[in-house]
Amino acid sequence: MNENKTLENLMEAFAGESQANRKYLAYSKKAEKDGYINAAKLFRAASDAETLHALKHFEVAGKVATTADNLKDAVAGETHEYKEMYPDHVRIAEEEGNKAALTSFMYAMKAEEVHARLYQEALENMDQAEEVFYYLCPVCGNIEKSRPDKCSICGVMGDKFTQY
Structure with a gap:
């Protein structure tokens, strides 16, 4: 058995599934915006399925330390x-x-x-021990440790940020 080829295949599958995840998520947002709720839901479900596949491939490849x-x-x-x-x-x-x-x-x-x-x-x-909260800008991907008045990168208003 060629373990190196298997590892290479796992990483190729991880990359493909990861890209499919993002692609289907983008398709879901577009379908939702266009009013095609059923297509949007299917794309979102498929996106989540691709995430499951990618995470398992990454784990099996021994990449989570x-x-x-x-x-x-x-x-x-x-x-x-x-x-x-x-x-x-x-x-x-x-x-x-x-x-x-x-x-x-x-x-x-x-x-x-x-x-x-x-x-x-x-x-x-x-x-x-103290819990930290993070705030994600939905436009540029900036992350802050407190909700800003506006994003320091793209200028979007802070009330649009998502808390984690």
Whole structure:
């Protein structure tokens, strides 16, 4: 048995199921907006099913470690995105004059920097007993530890943020 090929297959399946999850969620939101509630519900159910598949593949692949290791991995991933990946994407979008992509990349790049900082804080404060609440901007993905008056990245009003 080729364990390396199995691991490769698990990670390929994880990536595919993860992308399907997000795609079907986007389709669900569009169907709901267009008034097709049954299609919206089916897309949302399928999105959740794809999440189940992705999570199981990731777990079986041995990719879920200790919370401290998972936080370190999250810091590294978010840092890569805001320092390396998105700056290149921003540059290309600017060169090509694609303003919608530029805005999307800029929002994500700025939010990923915040995410990296929050993961690092969580890692450093793992033994903290006091519950922390997080607030997610529904437009740019910024996360704050208190509900802001408005988003520091995209300017959306703070009452639109979702509490976690």
